Each structure stands twice: as C-alpha cells, then as structure tokens.
Amino acid sequence: MSIYLHALTNNLSLTLDTDESYTLQTIYSENEIKVEIIGNTVFGVRHGIETLLQLIVPYEEKSECLATLSFIQITDKPLYRHRGLLLDTARNYLSVKIIKKNIDGMAASKMNVLHWHITDSQSFPLVSPSLPNMTIYGAYNEKQIYSPQDVKDLVEYAKLRGVKILMEIDGPSHAGFGWQWGEEAGLGNLAVCINQQPWRSFCIQPPCGQLNPVNPNVYRMLNYLYKDISNVVPNADIFHMGGDEATFTLCKPIFEPNVVQWRSKQAPGSLGVDGDSEYIIQTWVTESEQNLITNLLKLGYKLILSTKDRWYLDHGFWGSTTYYNWRRIYENQMSNHPSILGGEVTAAAAERLWTNPNNKAGSAEARYYAHRTRLISRGIKAESEIPRWCIQNEGECSAYLL
Amino acid sequence: MDNLPLLNEPWMDDVIITSFKIYISVDRDETRLRIDTSESYNLSVRKIENNILVNISAPTYFGARHGLETLSQLIWFDSGVQKLKVIHDIEIHDKPTFPHRGLMVDTARNYFPIEQLKKVVDGMATSKLNVFHLHLTDAVSFPIVLPNNKIFAEYGAYGPDMVYTPEDIKGLVEYARIRGVRIILEIDAPSHTNEGWNHEEEKLVICGEENVFKGHLNPDNKETLNVLESVYKDLLELGTDNENFHIGGDEVDLTCFRNTEASRAYSDMKLFWAHFTNRMLDKVKSANKNKLPTNIILWSSPLTDTYISHLNYTENLAVQYWFGLIEPILTNGNKIIFSTVGHWYLDCGYGPWKPSMTTGVCDPYTPWQKFYKYRPWTQYPSHSNQVLGGEACLWSEQVEVDSLEIRIWPRAAALAERLWSDPDGFNDYDVFTRLDIHRERLKKRGLKVAAMWPRWCSQNPGKC
Numbered sequence: 001m002s003i004y005l006h007a008l009t010n011n012l013s014l015t016l017d018t019d020e021s022y023t024l025q026t027i028y029s030e031n032e033i034k035v036e037i038i039g040n041t042v043f044g045v046r047h048g049i050e051t052l053l054q055l056i057v058p059y060e061e062k063s064e065c066l067a068t069l070s071f072i073q074i075t076d077k078p079l080y081r082h083r084g085l086l087l088d089t090a091r092n093y094l095s096v097k098i099i100k101k102n103i104d105g106m107a108a109s110k111m112n113v114l115h116w117h118i119t120d121s122q123s124f125p126l127v128s129p130s131l132p133n134m135t136i137y138g139a140y141n142e143k144q145i146y147s148p149q150d151v152k153d154l155v156e157y158a159k160l161r162g163v164k165i166l167m168e169i170d171g172p173s174h175a176g177f178g179w180q181w182g183e184e185a186g187l188g189n190l191a192v193c194i195n196q197q198p199w200r201s202f203c204i205q206p207p208c209g210q211l212n213p214v215n216p217n218v219y220r221m222l223n224y225l226y227k228d229i230s231n232v233v234p235n236a237d238i239f240h241m242g243g244d245e246a247t248f249t250l251c252k253p254i255f256e257p258n259v260v261q262w263r264s265k266q267a268p269g270s271l272g273v274d275g276d277s278e279y280i281i282q283t284w285v286t287e288s289e290q291n292l293i294t295n296l297l298k299l300g301y302k303l304i305l306s307t308k309d310r311w312y313l314d315h316g317f318w319g320s321t322t323y324y325n326w327r328r329i330y331e332n333q334m335s336n337h338p339s340i341l342g343g344e345v346t347a348a349a350a351e352r353l354w355t356n357p358n359n360k361a362g363s364a365e366a367r368y369y370a371h372r373t374r375l376i377s378r379g380i381k382a383e384s385e386i387p388r389w390c391i392q393n394e395g396e397c398s399a400y401l402l
Numbered sequence: 403m404d405n406l407p408l409l410n411e412p413w414m415d416d417v418i419i420t421s422f423k424i425y426i427s428v429d430r431d432e433t434r435l436r437i438d439t440s441e442s443y444n445l446s447v448r449k450i451e452n453n454i455l456v457n458i459s460a461p462t463y464f465g466a467r468h469g470l471e472t473l474s475q476l477i478w479f480d481s482g483v484q485k486l487k488v489i490h491d492i493e494i495h496d497k498p499t500f501p502h503r504g505l506m507v508d509t510a511r512n513y514f515p516i517e518q519l520k521k522v523v524d525g526m527a528t529s530k531l532n533v534f535h536l537h538l539t540d541a542v543s544f545p546i547v548l549p550n551n552k553i554f555a556e557y558g559a560y561g562p563d564m565v566y567t568p569e570d571i572k573g574l575v576e577y578a579r580i581r582g583v584r585i586i587l588e589i590d591a592p593s594h595t596n597e598g599w600n601h602e603e604e605k606l607v608i609c610g611e612e613n614v615f616k617g618h619l620n621p622d623n624k625e626t627l628n629v630l631e632s633v634y635k636d637l638l639e640l641g642t643d644n645e646n647f648h649i650g651g652d653e654v655d656l657t658c659f660r661n662t663e664a665s666r667a668y669s670d671m672k673l674f675w676a677h678f679t680n681r682m683l684d685k686v687k688s689a690n691k692n693k694l695p696t697n698i699i700l701w702s703s704p705l706t707d708t709y710i711s712h713l714n715y716t717e718n719l720a721v722q723y724w725f726g727l728i729e730p731i732l733t734n735g736n737k738i739i740f741s742t743v744g745h746w747y748l749d750c751g752y753g754p755w756k757p758s759m760t761t762g763v764c765d766p767y768t769p770w771q772k773f774y775k776y777r778p779w780t781q782y783p784s785h786s787n788q789v790l791g792g793e794a795c796l797w798s799e800q801v802e803v804d805s806l807e808i809r810i811w812p813r814a815a816a817l818a819e820r821l822w823s824d825p826d827g828f829n830d831y832d833v834f835t836r837l838d839i840h841r842e843r844l845k846k847r848g849l850k851v852a853a854m855w856p857r858w859c860s861q862n863p864g865k866c
Binding site: 061062090091092093122123140144177195197199206207316317318322323324325327328361362365376381382383384385386387388389390392393396397 | 510511512513542543560561564597614751752753754755756757762765766767769798799800801802804805853856857858859861862865866
C-alpha cells in the first residue's frame with residue numbers, strides 16, 4: 001500500500017476558519033493499493049488519514065492479515081467548525097499525560113477544540129510567570145500545577161493532532177482560591193466572598209468566590225494573566241473568559257466579556273455588548289429553551305452549544321441530575337444556522353458535530369461500537385456500554401426486550 | 403474502624419522512634435474462613451521511651467489480619483514534616499457485626515481478566531470485606547472452564563482469551579483466602595442460561611433460540627439436572643465456598659416452563675418452580691458428597707415472595723434479597739443477605755443500554771451516602787439472627803475493564819463500614835472525612851477510585 005498525501009496550501013494556523021475538508025481515494029491494481037489524500041490544509045489531510053485508518057480492519061478476529069476496500073472515493077468535510085470537549089482541571093487536577101490521552105481520543109474522533117476550564121474557585125493550577133502568587137495560593141499542592149512549558153507542550157501536541165486549545169480562566173464568578181493575596185500585596189481585595197460560609201447562602205457550590213468588580217487592580221491583574229497565556233498559546237483566535245453563574249445577591253459582578261462567554265439565563269440584552277461579531281456565546285441552556293438560542297441568533301451572536309440536558313458528561317452522579325448515555329448525546333439534532341459554530345461535549349457528539357445526520361442513534365450503533373473498539377486499541381479508556389455479546393452479535397440486542 | 407479512643411493526642415509529640423516491634427498471637431490453627439470463623443482482634447500500640455510496641459491478639463489468623471489492616475490505618479506520612487507518624491498509647495477491641503460482608507461482580511455480561519479480579523480482592527481486604535461473589539455465567543456468556551465440562555466455555559466464552567481456567571480460579575481462591583476473603587462461584591440457573599449450555603444436540607436449554615436473554619434450563623431433558631450436578635461438582639472442586647453455595651435462581655420466567663412436558667401435571671406453575679428448585683437443591687447436596695451446605699443461596703423474586711414455604715431445607719436456605727418482599731423470607735425462617743437495588747447496586751444510573759429501552763434498568767446512580775445509610779435489619783429486630791449480612795452488586799452490562807474499579811470504589815468501602823461496625827448515626831463530616839481518607843488508602847494500593855468531590859474539600863475539612 002502506498003499513500004500519497006497532498007496539502008494544497010502551507011497554512012499551518014488552526015483557527016475557526018481553517019478548511020478541514022479532504023478527499024480520499026484508493027485504487028487497487030496488480031496487488032498494490034494506491035491511496036491519495038488531498039486537503040486544502042494539513043489538518044484536512046490529517047482527517048483523511050483518520051478515515052483511512054477506519055477503513056482498515058483485521059481480516060478476521062485474531063488474524064494477522066488486514067482487510068480494506070479496494071476502491072474508495074470519499075469527499076468529506078465537517079458541518080461545524082467548533083467540535084469541542086471541555087475538561088475541568090480545577091475541581092480535581094488532571095495530569096498532562098491524561099490530558100494528552102484525551103487529545104488522542106479527540107483526534108481519533110475528528111474533534112478539534114479542547115476547551116480547558118483550567119481554573120475555578122477551588123483551585124488555580126496554571127502557573128503565571130507574572131503573578132506567581134496565583135499558584136502559590138491557589139494550587140492544590142506544588143506538584144499539581146501546569147507550568148508554561150506544560151501548556152506549550154500541550155498546545156503543540158494538540159496542534160499536531162488537529163486540535164486547538166481554548167483556554168478559559170473563569171470569571172467574574174467561579175474565581176476564589178489563587179486570588180487571596182491582593183491585600184497583602186497592597187492591591188486591595190482582588191476577589192470577594194472567598195470561601196464565605198455558610199456557602200449555601202452565597203453561591204452554588206463551595207467554596208464561594210468572585211472577582212472584585214470595583215477594584216481596578218483586578219483588571220490589571222487579568223491583563224497580566226491574559227498576556228502570560230498569550231505567550232504560551234500564541235496566535236489563538238479564540239479565548240474563553242468564563243462568565244458562568246454569576247450570583248448577584250451579595251457579590252455583585254459586572255460583565256467584561258473578552259471573547260467567549262458562558263451563557264447563563266440572564267436575558268440576552270444584559271451582556272452589555274451588542275451582537276458584535278467578535279463575541280461568541282457558549283450556551284448550556286436545555287433543549288426546551290430554544291427561544292433563547294433563537295433570540296441570541298437574532299441579536300447577531302455566534303453560538304457554541306453545550307446543551308445541558310444532553311451534553312453534560314458529569315450529570316447523573318450528583319444531585320437530581322441524570323446520566324445521558326451516548327444515544328441521547330448523539331440525538332441532539334442541531335440547527336444548521338451559519339452562526340452556530342458548533343458544540344462541545346464525546347465520541348457520539350463528534351459525529352453529530354461533523355455531519356449533523358438526520359438519523360437516530362439506532363442506525364449509528366454498529367459504527368459507534370466499532371469506534372469505541374478503535375479508541376481502546378489506541379490506549380484510551382472508553383466506557384463499556386453494552387454486553388460484549390451485543391457487539392459480537394451485531395443488531396441482536398436492538399431487536400429484543402430484556 | 404471508628405470511635406478510636408483519643409488520649410490527649412499523644413502522637414503530637416515529637417519523639418523519634420528507634421524501634422517498631424509487632425507481636426501477633428493467634429489462638430487457633432484455623433486457616434479457612436468459614437461463616438462462623440471469629441474475625442475479632444485486639445490491638446494495642448504503646449510507646450516505651452523510643453520504642454513502639456504493637457500487640458495484636460486474635461482467636462484466628464483472619465482476626466489478626468484485620469488487626470494488621472487497622473494498624474496500617476494508624477500510620478501515615480505527614481508531608482509537612484516528611485515523616486511517618488503513628489498513633490500510639492491506644493487499645494482497640496474490634497469485631498464485625500455481620501459475618502457476610504460481600505461484593506458481587508458479574509463476569510458474564512462483560513469479561514474481566516483474573517488479575518483485575520485479584521485487584522478487587524486487594525480493595526476488599528483493605529476495607530475488611532470478606533465475601534467475593536462471582537456471578538460467573540449468564541445467558542450471554544460462559545467464561546469459566548469447568549474441569550469436567552470444558553465444552554461450556556468452548557461454546558460460551560466471548561473468545562479463547564476470555565476464559566477463567568481452573569488454575570485461574572484456584573489461584574484466585576488462594577489469593578483471596580490469604581487476604582481474609584472467601585469466594586462464592588455462582589452459575590445462575592434455571593434462568594439466565596443460554597450461551598455455553600446450548601452446545602451439541604443435548605438440548606439443555608429452551609426458550610432462547612429466538613432471544614438469547616430468554617433461555618432456561620430444559621426440564622424435559624432427563625440429563626439436565628445430572629449435568630447441573632456435574633457443574634456443581636466442578637465448582638466445589640475449584641474451591642467455591644462449600645458452606646455457602648449459590649444456585650442463582652434469578653428471574654425465572656414461568657411462561658417458558660409452561661410449554662414443557664415436565665410441568666404438565668402442575669396447574670399452578672409456581673409449584674412447578676418450587677419442585678424444580680427443590681431438585682436443584684438436592685443436586686447441590688449430592689454434589690457436595692451428600693452434605694447439605696450451611697447455606698444454599700438464591701436470588702429473591704416474585705416466586706420467593708409468595709411460594710418460599712414450598713422450598714425445602716428452610717434452615718439451610720438463604721435468600722439474597724435485591725427486590726420484592728422481605729417479610730415472607732423472614733417469617734418463613736430463611737436467612738437473608740441484603741443486596742437491595744437502589745441502595746447496594748453499583749451499576750445503576752447509566753441509562754438504557756438497548757434502543758428498545760426508554761430508561762435504565764435501575765436508574766438513577768446510587769451515591770455512596772445511600773450505600774452507607776441503608777440499615778434494613780433495623781426494621782426486623784426479632785429476626786436479627788437470620789441476617790447474614792449484605793453484598794454490593796455490580797452487574798456488568800455497561801462496565802468493562804476500564805471502568806470496573808471506579809464503579810466499585812469507594813462506594814463498596816462505605817458498605818464495608820456499614821456491615822462491619824453498623825454505626826447508629828450519620829455525621830456528615832465524620833463519615834465524609836473517614837471515607838475520603840480510606841479512598842486515598844485504596845488509591846495508594848493501586849486501585850482506581852472515583853472522585854467523591856473536588857480535592858479542595860479534602861484539603862478544607864468541614865467547609866463543603
């Protein structure tokens with residue numbers, strides 16, 4: 001088998017406008033398979049290689065031989081530009097190694113944005129060379145941090161796999177530990193309500209904390225932080241500034257959106273910015289609250305969807321939330337409105353975000369399980385979702401009740 | 403495990419220890435864990451000048467082993483001063499409340515390698531759980547290679563590499579014995595049978611040709627019960643607990659039996675169920691050299707709810723209760739092992755696994771607090787001598803190698819404390835903190851454990 005790869009441009013920046021399309025064709029003649037993958041960018045070509053890998057399977061179980069199709073012609077491109085996964089490294093720390101494994105899984109599933117919710121009120125593991133106090137005060141311990149080199153490595157590792165890292169320093173709410181040193185440094189209170197008790201009266205989860213909106217030093221410090229981040233994530237076309245779940249009761253915040261802003265339930269006008277093309281809103285509202293999405297689109301915002309009652313991967317393990325298995329994730333049919341840039345979540349969503357197909361999960365079942373096997377073969381710990389019998393007897397579990 | 407007598411926090415002193423001696427004395431030469439084996443122990447830690455003297459005394463090896471586990475919990479590494487520390491000048495007298503403190507893992511819906519099952523035993527030993535129940539087979543697979551019935555695994559395993567050889571099982575039994583854990587090997591019958599049983603032309607199973615999940619043993623085939631006896635003999639040879647023998651008996655579908663010749667004489671199909679189950683019980687006895695096990699265990703069902711009095715050997719019959727009615731079991735005089743769904747099931751909460759289902763079988767997810775707070779025996783004080791204990795159950799439709807351990811831990815450890823000391827109260831702060839520390843202990847022993855909360859809450863006790 002000989003493989004020819006052609007990238008038509010030498011554009012190496014990975015942005016919202018990156019062309020990820022590709023064509024793949026194979027021709028079989030005289031015991032040789034010629035594969036040709038053509039993309040406008042190297043990122044498109046990389047997707048083509050992923051597809052090629054999916055077309056090569058063991059000839060039979062335990063066989064040393066491989067099988068593929070002798071003639072293939074594929075023209076493919078993603079429907080949505082933003083196909084993301086969010087990882088929260090503040091509530092509990094994740095090692096760089098684990099983050100890399102998740103990037104491997106994203107690459108195998110053609111997802112292209114790792115949204116890194118790197119800080120929250122519980123901890124601040126991101127080392128800022130300009131503000132070393134952030135981790136001294138905010139990291140769980142001296143080992144559970146991300147150095148500038150760690151972040152640079154991850155950005156590079158991700159880019160080679162067609163994944164862009166989108167950094168989020170949550171604020172004004174969800175900020176606390178890491179910000180306690182202001183008074184001591186003569187800068188005044190940088191954050192308020194840090195670990196205020198009883199926490200139930202002041203915020204949604206402990207410890208409480210919000211940036212102090214009336215202290216101008218806060219904006220100076222944010223400036224340092226953002227600069228440090230831009231040093232390790234150079235040429236980022238998109239930055240996430242949090243904005244989730246601000247509480248107005250005691251700790252009154254103001255909104256100062258930079259680029260991506262979590263969308264809470266405050267009315268669309270309250271953002272204080274018009275439908276400026278620079279702003280993208282990430283909305284987590286439920287499937288039934290489509291009005292809000294329609295309104296935001298009317299106001300001219302671009303949107304990233306993270307439908308709470310379908311695409312939140314932590315639900316089902318706390319409070320009265322329920323778990324969404326892959327079928328529910330998959331069946332989140334989306335609008336094709338051009339201002340909807342995409343969504344964030346898993347592998348089931350990856351197909352939704354690539355092709356937004358009309359079919360229900362049932363007809364995707366076989367290829368979903370095959371993809372799970374593929375992820376496991378790449379060393380990713382993928383959840384089992386069905387007895388092995390159902391994989392070995394394709395379709396048999398669909399037809400019968402327990 | 404709890405209520406350590408703290409004497410003015412003497413371990414706060416800064417004495418450097420030069421010697422640490424442990425004396426263990428065991429009264430009896432008892433090397434097999436039985437249901438009536440004493441697991442009690444006394445432990446004292448004394449500081450005499452610069453020496454630590456530990457005494458562990460116990461009636462049996464198994465009690466002494468628990469004492470060592472407790473001792474390991476009294477020693478910790480203080481990262482602040484970079485030193486190991488030990489709590490001393492204490493005395494502990496400890497014993498379990500219940501003799502059956504179990505964990506069940508289903509190895510049929512999905513397969514788990516034997517080495518991973520040994521890791522489960524490690525976690526059990528760390529948490530003083532003492533019964534590892536393997537639901538070895540089900541309708542969809544038969545991974546165990548039975549010494550005299552190898553053909554079952556040849557037909558029923560997911561693949562030649564997804565089997566438990568006799569050496570695997572014997573090795574697991576021995577590994578567990580050393581760690582104070584006995585093994586129950588369950589081959590479910592007469593329902594939950596198909597793959598493996600459907601070999602050759604013998605027609606050992608019926609009703610499962612169209613739908614694998616509906617298979618049942620064939621009562622019309624005279625060989626069926628003889629084969630079952632031979633299977634039981636194999637399990638006993640492999641080292642299953644011969645005093646606590648599990649026959650399965652879960653979810654029998656009487657509509658399957660209704661079309662059989664064998665049931666023709668029965669107008670009441672429930673009586674046919676009792677008849678067939680009694681014949682299974684007889685086969686357990688004959689397989690066990692004609693000795694009735696102290697407890698033959700079967701799963702609860704609508705049939706045990708109503709017709710349990712028709713089953714023989716009441717004194718020797720224990721019901722593993724997961725759903726249905728508790729009273730009929732107790733008033734009939736049977737023993738009980740609690741595995742109540744909604745409280746002690748580890749697999750719930752992951753939604754439907756077939757397109758034909760609209761909700762999961764037992765959603766929602768059961769958090770550890772529910773495991774911990776459940777004390778069903780308090781409702782039946784006059785039957786306390788019939789309660790053997792409890793088991794956490796992990797059915798594996800939606801679990802495989804990569805998620806086995808995080809499904810089990812730390813929730814099974816919450817159950818472990820419930821069954822060991824059965825504390826009255828539930829003080830959030832105490833229990834959270836103790837379980838959180840135990841979770842770290844499990845992690846240090848190489849187990850994968852689920853997070854309970856943000857690390858911040860561990861570092862700021864009482865603030866969450």
